[in-house]
Amino acid sequence: MAGSKANRSKTICPVCSLQDGLILQWQRSSPRFTEASPISVDYDMENPINEGSLCPRGNSIAELVDHPRRLTCPQIEGRDVPWQEALSQAAKSLKGLVKKHGPEALGVLAGGGLTLEEAVGIGKLARDVLGTQNVAALFPEDGDAFHYLAQLGWDDGFSLKDLQGRQVIVLVGDVFMEHPVISKRILRAKYKDRHSHLFVIDSQATQTAGFAHQHLQPLPGTEPLVLAGLAQLLSASAQKKSGEFSLKLDLEAVAQATAVSQEQMATVASALNSAKDGVLIQSNLFGRLGQPGTCAFLGHVLTRLVPGKLAFLHLPVFWNGRGVYQVLSSGDKGQKAISGPHILESIIEGKIKGLLLFGLDPLSAMPTDELDQAMKKLDFLLVADVFPTVSTELAHVLLPAAIGPEKGGQILYLNGDKQEFQPVVPAPGLARPEMDIFESLAQQLSSDTKLSITPQDVKEKLSQSGGIPWDRILPEVASRLTQQLTAEKGQDTAYPLYLVSTAVPAHLGDGSLTRNFSWAHRVCQAPCIWAHPSLMEKLQLKQGDQVQVSSQRGQAVFPVLANRGLADNVISAPAHFPEVRRLFSWNLDPRSGELEPGPERVLLSKPKESS
Incomplete structure (x- = not known):
């Protein structure tokens, strides 16, 4: 409405771990986007973390809370349904799997968009209600x-x-x-x-x-x-x-x-x-x-x-990645916590028959042909997310979730301090915060169960971390470094180049969230390969030519662009696309069980049809 006063609310950018402060402002009483009442971002100059500064992602946050691709209605097999029907179907399927295969046939994975309370809630849902210890955070970059x-x-x-x-x-x-x-x-x-x-x-x-x-x-x-x-x-x-x-x-x-x-x-x-x-x-x-x-x-x-x-x-890469990991990695009842990659391995091996995903897309984060096929064979897949992803396309039950400014709670800052925030805009359509989803699903699974998360629950989970002296871990690290020192002396003639990832400021992580930004579409809509001009000249490649990248994991074809910042034996690509991530090996750290997504040895050549 022309001349009306804008509503302004301070909140936190829900994308990366810096958790920058910003202001969302909109016209009229409804924050939902229309041509007459757009949401916009303003700069919170008083915020002690970023002092008003925002990156391309932060400047685009209004798009996330008001995007035409947002998931807004529960679905069963692609069909819009009421919440009650979706939750009832999910509970029926989960109970059936537990009865047939036992609770350890279920797996639960969480991403970095959950609050601390939601991280505790997902742990209780998995361990106390479903009875499975297969619950973990999945962060390929930071785990x-x-x-x-x-x-x-x-x-x-x-x-x-x-x-x-x-x-x-x-x-x-x-x-x-x-x-x-x-x-x-x-x-x-x-x-x-x-x-x-x-x-x-x-x-x-x-x-x-x-x-x-x-x-x-x-x-x-x-x-x-x-x-x-x-x-x-x-x-x-x-x-x-x-x-x-x-x-x-x-x-x-x-x-x-x-x-x-x-x-x-x-x-x-x-x-x-x-x-x-x-x-x-x-x-x-x-x-x-x-x-x-x-x-x-x-x-x-x-x-x-x-x-x-x-x-x-x-x-870390993601918003509350450290907080979610710290809560879920603390284990339960004296049992050692399992890692996210190990849950994916159990899916590939067929041990896990039912999977619940909250705020992440494994098929973008750690894509392989084996995982693709295994996810398609799951007896039951529940996904709660903000946008459509590769994984949501496979979901038997799909639940629309809320994003940071649409929910309240606590998150963990880089230095371990807790940051509390309140919801400033309503979630679109029928979307709900994950905590509401956990509580409703727990009620469907057991009518006398209520997930009540207290500040003490959060405090206890955050207090269960380590304190192991570094010199106890050093011998194991020293052994691995010595092995690497020996291995680096050899040359890989089959794969003579290194492939490393490159950051694109409009994107983050696997790109499943940020690919929805219009700015990301303008600056990096699809993956490419960067190479030094001397390497391009050696291979008789011109700017924009299609080039085939082959690794032990697979191969893909991308356009090649020149970058003088690379050595002539190194090529790079944006790791915000599944097509690029498929080229990297699944190397797990023997101590942590987490992924070590390091550089990959590759071969660069012209595609066969253009040779």
Whole structure:
């Protein structure tokens, strides 16, 4: 209505782990989008986290809460039905599976869009109501790092607000592209003091690396060896007791395996040792870093080798990813928690007959032909989500869920602090918050069951993490690093190139959520391959030509584009598309059981029909 006053409500961006503050504003009493009363985003300049700054995703949030593709009605086999009918059918199917195969034939997987209360609720629904221990969070990018940090007791206490005073900042990965809002604080710290140092460890010469005083560009996948080299140098310079840090890697061999010189590693170690304070920040994409859990572990170790001077911060991908993982990985009744990838393996093996998915799409996150076929053979699949995905197409029962600004609750911030927020817009159509779905489904399964989640429940789940001394984990990590050091000496003639992932700021994670952004459609609607011009010339490829990428997992054809930031033996692709993720191997960390989505060896060639 012309001249009417806009409604304005502060909320939190529901996409990435920075949880940036923003303001949603709309005309009239209804926030639902029409041409006459559009929702828009305004900047929350008073927010202490982002100080009003927003990335392309945050600027597009109004689209998510008011999108024509939103799921708005429950469905059974693609047919719109009332909530009661959908829940009744789900309960009937689940009871039948438990009676026929037992409760362990059921699996439950959660994504990073749940609140802490919802994470506790999904755990109670699975373990107490359904009777299965097969419940987990699934985060291919962060699960491995989460496992190690949980065992170590997390490393909380450092906040983004503390960045400005740090003399030395070491970034592992393409932090500016993956979490653009953080760049302002990092650059402010860099230029505040002429004695400050910004180092970047990344296999690509990215925009983040372009701001560094020094860019350490290791061979893809060897980042943990570089961090281990830094740890060894810091240990020696700090004159630690003999045996306290017992990695004992040959630094010359590390330099040869990583293509990062001893002098470069020594420069970083010296800066960390002499500065009054510093921080190491790790950000990982699917297929970007080698052994991301090992990298996180070594980041923790570095803080212990320079006590009181160095902080470590892992930047997860998804909104409340850490909170959901921390709640669900705590296990139940003395039983060890199972990992998300192990649940997927059980589906492939046919052990799990019924699956409940809440806010994630495994067929976008960890796609393989084997998983595709196994998901199609499930006796029952329930999916609760915000948008249509590959997995929703297979759902026997589909339930429309709410997104962040449409529900209230608590989420966990990067430093372990809890953030509470309230719903500011209603969910579209018949969509509901996941907590409502859990409670209603539990009632259908057992009429005398009520899922009551208290603040104490959340507190207890968050308090059950680790505290294992790092030196107890070190021998196992050292063994893996030694194996990697030996393996890097060989050459793979069948697959001579490295494939690594590249971040596109309009996208996030597997892209199942952000592919709905109009901005994402404009800047990266479909996957492509980037290669150095010299490699393109060698293969007689021109800008935009179709090229075949082959790995041990499979092959795909994409257009190729030039990128001078890559080495001539490295190609990159956006990991926000299932077609790209299918090329990467399912390597599980033997300690965590989580996926290690590292760089993949590939062959680049012209498609056969165009050869």
